[in-house]
Structure formats: structure tokens, C-alpha cells
Amino acid sequence: MNSSKAGExxxxxxxSRWWKRIHLGPLLGLLxxxxxxxLTSDRFLTASNLMNVARQVxxxxxxxxxxxxxxxxxxxxxSVGSVLALAxxxxxxxxxxxxxxxxxxxxxxxxxxxxxxxNGALVAYGRLAPFIATLGTMTLYRxxxxxxxxxxxxxxxxxxxxxxxxxxxxxxxxxVWMMAVVFAAGWLMLNRMTPGRxxxxxxxxxxxxxxxxxxxDRYKLLVYGISGGLSAxxxxxxxxxxxxxxxxxxxGYELDAIAAxxxxxxxxxxxxxxxWGTLVGAFIIGVIDNGLNLLNVSSFYQQxxxxxxxxxxxxxxxxx
Amino acid sequence: xxxxVEMRGIRKSFAGVPVLRDVDLAVTAGEVHALLGENGAGxxxxxxxxxxxxxxxxxRTVIHGREMVIDSIRTAxxxxxxxxxxxxxxxxxxxxxxxxxxxxxxxxxxxxxxxTARLREAARRELEAVGLNVSPSxxxxxxxxxxxxxVEIAKALSKQANILIMDEPTAALTETETKRLFTMIRxxxxxxxxxxxxxxxxxxxxxxCDRVTVxxxxxxVGTFDVRKTDLNTLVRHMVGRPMSDRYPKRQSEPGRxxxxxxxxxxxxxxxVRLEIRAGEVVGLGGLMGAGRTEVARAIMGxxxxxxxxxxVDGRPVVIRxxxxxxxxxxxxxxxxxxxxxxxxxxxxxxxLALPTLGRRQRMGWILRKxxxxxxxxxxxxxxxxxxxxxxxxxTLSGGNQQKVVFGKWLETSPKILILDEPTxxxxxxxxxxxxxLINELTAQGxxxxxxxxxxxxxxxxxxxxxxxxxxSVTGIFHRQEADQEAIMxxxxxxxxxxxxxR
Numbered sequence: 001m002n003s004s005k006a007g008e009x010x011x012x013x014x015x016s017r018w019w020k021r022i023h024l025g026p027l028l029g030l031l032x033x034x035x036x037x038x039l040t041s042d043r044f045l046t047a048s049n050l051m052n053v054a055r056q057v058x059x060x061x062x063x064x065x066x067x068x069x070x071x072x073x074x075x076x077x078x079s080v081g082s083v084l085a086l087a088x089x090x091x092x093x094x095x096x097x098x099x100x101x102x103x104x105x106x107x108x109x110x111x112x113x114x115x116x117x118x119n120g121a122l123v124a125y126g127r128l129a130p131f132i133a134t135l136g137t138m139t140l141y142r143x144x145x146x147x148x149x150x151x152x153x154x155x156x157x158x159x160x161x162x163x164x165x166x167x168x169x170x171x172x173x174x175x176v177w178m179m180a181v182v183f184a185a186g187w188l189m190l191n192r193m194t195p196g197r198x199x200x201x202x203x204x205x206x207x208x209x210x211x212x213x214x215x216x217d218r219y220k221l222l223v224y225g226i227s228g229g230l231s232a233x234x235x236x237x238x239x240x241x242x243x244x245x246x247x248x249x250x251x252g253y254e255l256d257a258i259a260a261x262x263x264x265x266x267x268x269x270x271x272x273x274x275x276w277g278t279l280v281g282a283f284i285i286g287v288i289d290n291g292l293n294l295l296n297v298s299s300f301y302q303q304x305x306x307x308x309x310x311x312x313x314x315x316x317x318x319x320x
Numbered sequence: 321x322x323x324x325v326e327m328r329g330i331r332k333s334f335a336g337v338p339v340l341r342d343v344d345l346a347v348t349a350g351e352v353h354a355l356l357g358e359n360g361a362g363x364x365x366x367x368x369x370x371x372x373x374x375x376x377x378x379x380r381t382v383i384h385g386r387e388m389v390i391d392s393i394r395t396a397x398x399x400x401x402x403x404x405x406x407x408x409x410x411x412x413x414x415x416x417x418x419x420x421x422x423x424x425x426x427x428x429x430x431x432x433x434x435x436t437a438r439l440r441e442a443a444r445r446e447l448e449a450v451g452l453n454v455s456p457s458x459x460x461x462x463x464x465x466x467x468x469x470x471v472e473i474a475k476a477l478s479k480q481a482n483i484l485i486m487d488e489p490t491a492a493l494t495e496t497e498t499k500r501l502f503t504m505i506r507x508x509x510x511x512x513x514x515x516x517x518x519x520x521x522x523x524x525x526x527x528x529c530d531r532v533t534v535x536x537x538x539x540x541v542g543t544f545d546v547r548k549t550d551l552n553t554l555v556r557h558m559v560g561r562p563m564s565d566r567y568p569k570r571q572s573e574p575g576r577x578x579x580x581x582x583x584x585x586x587x588x589x590x591x592v593r594l595e596i597r598a599g600e601v602v603g604l605g606g607l608m609g610a611g612r613t614e615v616a617r618a619i620m621g622x623x624x625x626x627x628x629x630x631x632v633d634g635r636p637v638v639i640r641x642x643x644x645x646x647x648x649x650x651x652x653x654x655x656x657x658x659x660x661x662x663x664x665x666x667x668x669x670x671x672l673a674l675p676t677l678g679r680r681q682r683m684g685w686i687l688r689k690x691x692x693x694x695x696x697x698x699x700x701x702x703x704x705x706x707x708x709x710x711x712x713x714x715t716l717s718g719g720n721q722q723k724v725v726f727g728k729w730l731e732t733s734p735k736i737l738i739l740d741e742p743t744x745x746x747x748x749x750x751x752x753x754x755x756x757l758i759n760e761l762t763a764q765g766x767x768x769x770x771x772x773x774x775x776x777x778x779x780x781x782x783x784x785x786x787x788x789x790x791x792s793v794t795g796i797f798h799r800q801e802a803d804q805e806a807i808m809x810x811x812x813x814x815x816x817x818x819x820x821x822r
Contacts, residue, residue, distance in 0.1 A: 214643070
């Protein structure tokens with residue numbers, strides 16, 4: 001039969017499909033925006049500005065990695081901004097109370113992980129819709145943050161802590177390194193390891209995944225845990241960079257994270273998507289923010305422009 | 321003469337893979353014309369071209385003597401073409417009337433207000449025309465499958481459709497409903513409607529159709545007058561070779577008891593007992609809703625048990641999740657491939673790999689070479705017709721999707737395999753392949769629980785048959801003692817029959 005010939009060609013297309021997997025669409029969009037900005041502002045395409053963009057992007061990128069995992073299972077995590085604030089406040093509070101930065105950071109990360117697992121438990125075992133569950137905890141965790149801080153920022157921390165968010169390793173800012181490591185680890189887990197495959201299976205068809213012997217509840221717990229842990233990491237980095245933990249930090253960040261995931265081509269219904277796309281998505285948002293600042297656009301207009309660009313990008317992606 | 325539908329030299333490829341290579345189809349008005357072919361022969365694609373879902377790469381379509389480019393469903397509807405899909409497109413929570421006139425409510429709007437009384441009155445007339453006696457204000461959710469189908473037919477007719485495509489219309493119907501549908505089709509015929517009828521039930525074709533066009537591998541191989549041909553000829557053209565035996569059941573010698581279930585109780589089950597031996601096919605018969613699938617679900621750990629014991633290979637086991645069942649050597653080929661069996665967006669390889677991911681990994685890393693080899697092995701062994709292991713499951717035909725589901729369970733090397741309606745919606749050729757596979761498995765000492773609504777299949781393929789009625793087993797038959805009437809008597813609760821002598 002001639003199906004063997006067709007078979008070869010199908011496998012060949014799969015092998016040579018790497019360019020498809022890196023999602024050319026969003027990347028082209030990013031390059032287009034960058035090209036426009038480098039023509040309109042002479043400060044955009046400088047090493048220091050690009051490093052600055054990368055540093056700013058890293059916070060949202062960390063949240064967006066977690067959001068990608070959650071969204072791939074067909075869920076959503078609205079609580080990331082609140083977890084970020086809670087972890088930042090706890091780390092700052094513990095340091096001002098005399099704990100070493102290492103202990104405080106470790107403690108904050110554990111709290112973030114726990115907050116994420118709590119989300120996961122509400123979804124997996126409490127059978128709540130992810131939107132409802134994390135809408136509730138978003139408010140709950142923000143409340144806990146306000147209670148802990150009494151509504152006031154915490155800013156007395158040891159100087160050594162500031163290196164985490166503001167320092168450099170070689171020419172590259174520390175948070176950018178963290179972002180790179182987290183992305184690499186996430187990518188490997190998603191594309192080369194069994195948990196990633198199972199997460200994709202759950203988002204693709206939860207019933208079929210469960211019937212195939214996958215303990216779907218555990219993997220849901222896992223993805224919300226990842227999201228919580230990374231939110232806490234982002235919170236610690238932000239606190240370090242600002243030299244202060246704000247109880248209202250991270251408000252609305254969940255939307256930027258979700259926007260990055262969607263811009264990267266991940267399906268909100270789960271099962272399909274890529275971390276590489278999410279990284280590009282996070283950079284699109286970061287570059288727009290940075291560019292509008294460089295062009296002295298008022299912050300009111302910035303919001304409107306950003307929203308419009310996100311919609312345009314997603315619409316263009318749908319067309320292809 | 322002019323035909324109602326004339327399609328000539330239709331070709332269509334997807335992603336470079338030809339699905340239709342050269343198809344001719346001509347249907348006259350007032351004719352019921354069957355489209356026959358194995359899964360993957362291209363019937364659905366052809367019908368999607370006729371109903372405006374796809375555009376052909378080349379070929380001509382002539383409707384009532386006028387050449388047309390059917391570039392959308394709207395164009396098809398305007399030309400009087402309507403398709404009744406196998407998965408009925410009704411909205412369960414809307415009323416019958418609202419479903420009938422969905423998208424056309426404007427005909428009953430005045431001053432912005434929908435005049436519901438008039439809409440219902442119009443619906444009542446349309447329902448009468450198809451002989452459906454339900455209130456137009458009842459939500460469609462409350463109707464049976466056959467009634468929903470009649471609603472769809474009424475909807476098509478109310479749009480003045482005179483070319484009606486029916487895809488496997490009887491797949492989910494009872495015998496009475498099927499008879500009613502056939503009466504309906506005959507009256508459509510008298511009105512001069514052209515009906516294109518797709519079905520895998522050969523007996524039906526002879527009963528209702530006038531002519532048959534047979535398709536194979538994307539080509540039309542011939543059109544036959546039903547009165548001047550017979551089943552064997554049609555099947556031979558369809559599969560391209562003579563088929564000697566529809567049910568190639570091989571005798572096997574049942575061995576030790578692999579699965580013993582006793583007093584299985586859930587919400588739907590009232591104390592079910594069953595045993596499956598090595599190399600044995602146990603058939604599970606009964607009407608829809610009798611609790612057959614529920615038995616499988618309870619054994620697999622999908623529904624919580626109120627009571628019951630399960631022994632696998634002589635050892636009592638606790639199964640609370642399909643993962644436990646898998647661990648103990650149970651596999652479950654589900655009834656609904658699309659809803660429960662497959663990840664449609666993912667590839668053949670990824671689907672085959674899913675239940676056994678843990679076996680081809682080192683510290684969590686997936687061993688891709690082993691995975692690829694495994695996928696190729698199953699593609700070859702099961703003769704899955706796909707363009708490669710990387711083809712998305714959604715683009716496979718029904719029979720090939722079913723083979724993928726089989727493959728992923730075979731890879732788990734099960735002791736017991738539960739097959740829930742494994743041949744539903746599958747053509748004769750693929751059916752025979754599935755039966756051969758059952759023989760192969762029993763020869764290896766695997767025990768099989770075969771859930772089936774197809775009585776001839778159940779009688780031919782089972783060593784023993786259990787019949788269920790309202791959540792309990794009402795009859796147990798050995799192969800030699802079973803016949804259709806006795807099984808139906810137990811399935812309708814008119815008779816109970818305990819197990820005969822072993």
C-alpha cells in the first residue's frame with residue numbers, strides 16, 4: 001500500500017516541525033513591536049534598557065510559567081497576585097524580626113507552595129470550579145496579607161537581601177537568571193517528562209486521562225502548587241527589588257500572567273500550548289510597557305494601548 | 321436525466337493526504353441512496369463537501385441540474401440540502417419549538433417581541449408532518465434519541481430541504497424507533513425527497529434503500545441497484561476482497577478464573593455477580609440503561625461501591641480509581657471513543673503511550689525511542705490506517721480511532737479487557753478485524769467482558785452470555801443454549817434464568 005510512503009512524510013513533517021513548535025506568530029509580533037520601538041525611540045535598543053526590560057519581565061514571567069501549567073489542565077489561577085504579596089510581606093516581616101534572608105525566603109516560598117496546594121485541593125478534592133476557588137483565595141490571601149502587615153509597607157531588611165532582585169550575575173540581572181532557570185526546568189518537565197505529558201492529557205480530555213489510570217487529582221494539586229510556589233518566588237524578588245513589601249503589591253498581576261499565556265498561543269480550555277509561547281507573550285507585554293514609558297505616553301493611555309495590542313495580537317494569531 | 325444531486329470527480333486532500341481521490345455520486349429525486357464503505361473510505365468527507373463544510377479540491381457538484389459551488393452550510397441550505405448528523409445537534413434545555421426554529425425566530429417577531437404562541441403552533445404543524453406526538457414546549461432534554469432525531473428531520477423539512485443526508489441514523493435507536501424512522505423515510509421518498517443514507521447495518525440498506533454507491537479508499541467503486549445485488553457482492557466491493565465469515569469466532573478452552581465479582585452494589589447495581597476465566601469471552605447483554613456500562617465502571621473504580629467483592633486471579637483487590645484497576649491488570653475500552661477514550665488533539669503516539677507512560681521512563685524522563693517503537697508496533701499490528709504515529713487522533717476515521725484505543729490498552733498487557741460496544745459505528749471490515757483481535761487475545765489467555773447491544777454479535781462471539789435488567793443479572797446462558805428470544809425475554813425482565821450446569 002502507499003500508506004507507508006505517506007507515513008514517512010508525516011513523521012518527517014513532525015521532525016521538521018520544530019519551527020512550528022516555537023510559535024512563529026507571537027515571536028514575529030514581538031519582533032515587530034521591538035522594531036517599531038527601536039525606530040521611534042533611540043533609547044529602546046540599548047543594552048542597559050534591554051536588561052531593564054528583561055528584569056521587569058521576569059516577575060510576570062515567573063507568574064506566567066505557573067499560569068501556563070494551570071491553564072494547560074483547563075484551570076485558572078486568579079490568586080497569584082495575592083500570593084505574591086503575602087510571600088513578600090512574610091519574608092520582609094521575618095527579616096525585620098531578625099531571621100536571616102535565607103530562612104525568610106525559604107519560609108515565604110513554603111507558604112506560597114502551601115497556598116498553591118490549598119487552591120489545588122479546593123479544585124481537585126473540593127470539586128470547585130478553578131475560577132471560583134481562586135477568586136475566593138485571591139481575596140482571602142490578600143486579606144491575610146493586610147492583617148499581617150496592618151496595611152503598612154515593611155521596609156527594614158538587611159542589605160544583602162537586595163541582591164536577589166537588584167543584583168547581577170555577570171552582565172545579566174539575577175531575576176533574569178531565575179526566569180531562565182525556571183523556564184528551562186518547566187520546559188523540560190512539560191516536554192520531556194511524564195508529569196508534563198499527564199498534565200497535557202488532563203487538559204486535553206480529563207475523563208480519558210483518568211480512565212487511562214492517571215490520578216488527575218494529584219496532578220491538579222501539583223500545577224496549583226507550582227503556581228503558588230512561583231508566585232511566592234516572584235513576591236520575594238519584587239520585595240527585594242523595591243526594598244519594600246507592599247501589602248497591595250501584585251494587584252492585577254494575575255491578568256498580565258494570563259495575558260502572557262494567551263498571547264503565547266496556549267488554549268484557555270487546556271491541553272494545548274507551550275511555555276516558549278508564554279515567554280514570548282511575557283516579553284510582548286514587557287516591551288509594550290517599556291516602550292510606552294520611553295515614548296512618554298501617559299499611564300492612562302498605556303493601559304488602553306496595552307489592552308488593544310493584546311487583543312490585536314490574539315486576533316491575528318486566530319487568523320492563521 | 322437530471323439528478324437531484326450529481327457529484328463528479330470529487331477530490332480532496334488534507335495536509336497533503338488524499339482522502340477523496342475520485343468520487344462520483346448521482347442521486348435522483350424520490351430515491352433513498354445508500355453510501356457504503358469502510359471507515360476511512362471518505363463517506364463523511366464527501367457528505368461534508370455536499371453540505372458545505374468543506375470545499376473540494378476539484379470536481380463538479382450539480383444540484384437539480386444547476387452547477388453549484390457549495391461554499392458554506394448556508395449555501396447548502398439554500399439549495400435544499402440538509403444533514404442529520406449522527407451526534408444530534410439539538411440544544412437540550414431549549415424547547416422542541418425553539419430547537420425547530422433556532423436562528424429563524426424572526427419569522428415570529430413583531431415589534432421586537434417573539435410571539436411564542438404562534439411559534440409553537442407552527443412547530444406543532446411541523447411535528448405532525450413527521451408523526452411526532454410531543455408538546456412543542458417540552459425541553460428537548462426529555463425526549464428519547466429517536467424523538468430528537470425526528471425533531472432534526474422536522475427542522476430540515478421546515479427549511480424546505482429536498483436533499484436529506486442521514487449519517488448512521490439508527491445507531492442509537494431501538495427497533496420500534498427504527499421502524500418509525502423507516503416509515504418516515506418512505507413517506508419522504510413519496511414526496512420526492514432525495515435521501516442519502518449512511519449506515520453500517522447492511523440489513524437496513526436492503527430494507528430501505530433503492531441504490532447503493534460503494535466507496536473504497538477515497539474512490540467510488542460502483543453504484544448498484546439493491547434489488548439486483550446481494551450483501552456479499554456489496555461487501556466484496558467495499559473491502560476489495562471476499563469475506564467468508566462475519567463472525568470468525570474461534571473456540572477456546574477457558575482456564576482459571578481471572579476475575580470474580582460478587583454482590584457488586586452501586587447506585588445503579590443491585591448485587592451483580594460474574595466470573596471471567598482465562599481465554600473466555602463473557603458477553604454482557606441487555607437494553608440501554610440496564611446497567612451494563614455501570615458494571616464496567618464499578619469494576620474499574622469509576623463509580624463508588626456500596627458493597628461488593630472483587631477478586632483478580634484469586635486474590636481480593638480494592639479498586640478505588642482506574643489506576644488501581646490498571647495496576648491489577650484490568651483494561652477498559654470505553655463505549656464513547658471521543659468523550660472517554662481519546663485525546664483528540666494529541667497524536668496517535670501520545671494516545672497509545674498514555675496508560676503506560678510510567679513504564680517507559682527513567683526518573684521521570686520519557687524514553688522517546690522506546691515510545692516511538694511502541695507506537696509503530698501497535699500501528700502495524702492493529703493495522704491502524706494513519707499517515708504516521710504523529711497524526712492527530714481527531715483526524716482518524718472512527719474504526720481507526722477505535723483501534724488506537726484498543727492499542728493503548730493492549731500495551732498495558734491486561735489480564736482482563738472490558739470492551740464496551742467495541743464495534744458501534746464501525747464498518748464490516750474493521751468489525752472483522754476487531755473480532756480477530758478478540759480471538760487473538762483469548763488465545764493468549766486474556767479474559768474478555770464484551771458489552772454489546774448487537775445481539776448477533778453477542779451470540780456469535782461470547783462463550784457465555786449474562787443478561788441484565790434494571791441493575792441485576794436476570795439470565796446466564798452458555799454459548800450453545802442462547803438464542804435471541806430467550807435473551808430478549810431476560811433483558812425485558814419477563815423471565816429470569818439461573819446459570820445452567822457447568
